[in-house]
Amino acid sequence: MTDDTGVGTIRKVGVIGAGQMGNGIAHVCAAAGFEVKLNDISRERIESGLATINGNLARQVASGRITEETRQKALSLITVAPTLADLGDADLVIESAVENEEVKRKILRELCPLLKPEAILATNTSSISITRLAAATDRPERFIGIHFMNPVPVMELVELVRGIATEDSTFETARAFVERLGKTIAVSEDFPAFMVNRILLPMINEAIYTLYEGVGSVEAIDTAMRLGARHPMGPLELADFIGLDTCLSIMQVLYEGLADSKYRPCPLLVKYVEAGWLGRKTQRGFYDYRGEKPVPTR
Numbered sequence: 001m002t003d004d005t006g007v008g009t010i011r012k013v014g015v016i017g018a019g020q021m022g023n024g025i026a027h028v029c030a031a032a033g034f035e036v037k038l039n040d041i042s043r044e045r046i047e048s049g050l051a052t053i054n055g056n057l058a059r060q061v062a063s064g065r066i067t068e069e070t071r072q073k074a075l076s077l078i079t080v081a082p083t084l085a086d087l088g089d090a091d092l093v094i095e096s097a098v099e100n101e102e103v104k105r106k107i108l109r110e111l112c113p114l115l116k117p118e119a120i121l122a123t124n125t126s127s128i129s130i131t132r133l134a135a136a137t138d139r140p141e142r143f144i145g146i147h148f149m150n151p152v153p154v155m156e157l158v159e160l161v162r163g164i165a166t167e168d169s170t171f172e173t174a175r176a177f178v179e180r181l182g183k184t185i186a187v188s189e190d191f192p193a194f195m196v197n198r199i200l201l202p203m204i205n206e207a208i209y210t211l212y213e214g215v216g217s218v219e220a221i222d223t224a225m226r227l228g229a230r231h232p233m234g235p236l237e238l239a240d241f242i243g244l245d246t247c248l249s250i251m252q253v254l255y256e257g258l259a260d261s262k263y264r265p266c267p268l269l270v271k272y273v274e275a276g277w278l279g280r281k282t283q284r285g286f287y288d289y290r291g292e293k294p295v296p297t298r
């Protein structure tokens with residue numbers, strides 16, 4: 001893909017992590033005409049990501065948002081990349097593995113020697129310092145935060161976050177790339193959890209405290225915020241949707257990064273994560289999703 005909008009240098013996009021965010025990122029990149037290589041820790045997880053993309057594209061065709069031709073073309077643009085070496089010819093790699101700094105640093109360290117020197121590296125982290133992640137790479141000037149929202153094909157916003165060393169040319173290429181995906185950009189400084197999650201996650205954490213202290217049941221809290229504050233989803237429903245492991249990681253980054261007790265993760269959130277009840281992705285969180293319809297667990 002060549003043009004004069006600044007995105008001309010990007011044709012091939014590598015995506016690391018084929019979970020709910022990674023497969024959504026692969027989906028929107030392919031739908032916009034980029035070649036995509038999808039990586040995860042096992043072939044099985046990549047295949048499962050591809051199946052989700054296929055289902056979501058089919059839904060978009062059914063609702064008339066894209067044509068069958070676009071769906072076929074998008075699917076043909078995505079290939080599996082079982083190893084990081086398979087991403088070696090990418091012009092842009094977007095890391096979207098689990099929200100764990102050690103895992104992300106390890107991926108970045110292993111990936112860098114395999115990339116073209118001019119390739120741009122981005123992370124979809126929800127909260128971790130872009131400057132610190134950039135320091136684990138050999139190219140902090142070509143490293144940037146491109147923070148998509150969940151679900152990626154539906155949500156309009158992308159936060160763009162520069163690290164201390166990010167060059168203007170990297171920022172401009174990333175901006176043009178995100179605009180090509182049809183998304184709207186909000187620029188954030190590199191502070192813990194950026195803007196959306198700095199505001200959203202403390203609210204979700206407070207909803208979990210409200211449950212923990214027995215102020216209301218799961219259903220009462222979600223109903224209160226849906227009907228009382230006009231939120232499209234209740235905060236506990238939303239926590240299950242985001243993933244409780246991701247919610248806890250973001251609260252830990254806020255708590256440690258801003259050194260303020262107001263960000264202390266609720267012990268009940270910790271307990272759910274310790275139980276492996278991570279929300280929708282494990283079929284159980286504040287609701288149990290194993291039956292016909294979600295049933296509150298408290």
Ligand SMILES: NC(=O)c1ccc[n+]([C@@H]2O[C@H](COP(=O)([O-])OP(=O)(O)OC[C@H]3O[C@@H](n4cnc5c(N)ncnc54)[C@H](O)[C@@H]3O)[C@@H](O)[C@H]2O)c1
Binds near residue numbers: 016017041042126246
């Ligand atoms: N869930 C959200 O609402 C949301 C929104 C915006 C950004 N994010 C961020 O996106 C990233 C991914 O979150 P998610 O919700 O897709 O999580 P997820 O649990 O659905 O997927 C994570 C994927 O990463 C893979 N993975 C783990 N280690 C890996 C490795 N070493 N190499 C390659 N893949 C590896 C896992 O196998 C899994 O498939 C996180 O950084 C998260 O903070 C999440």
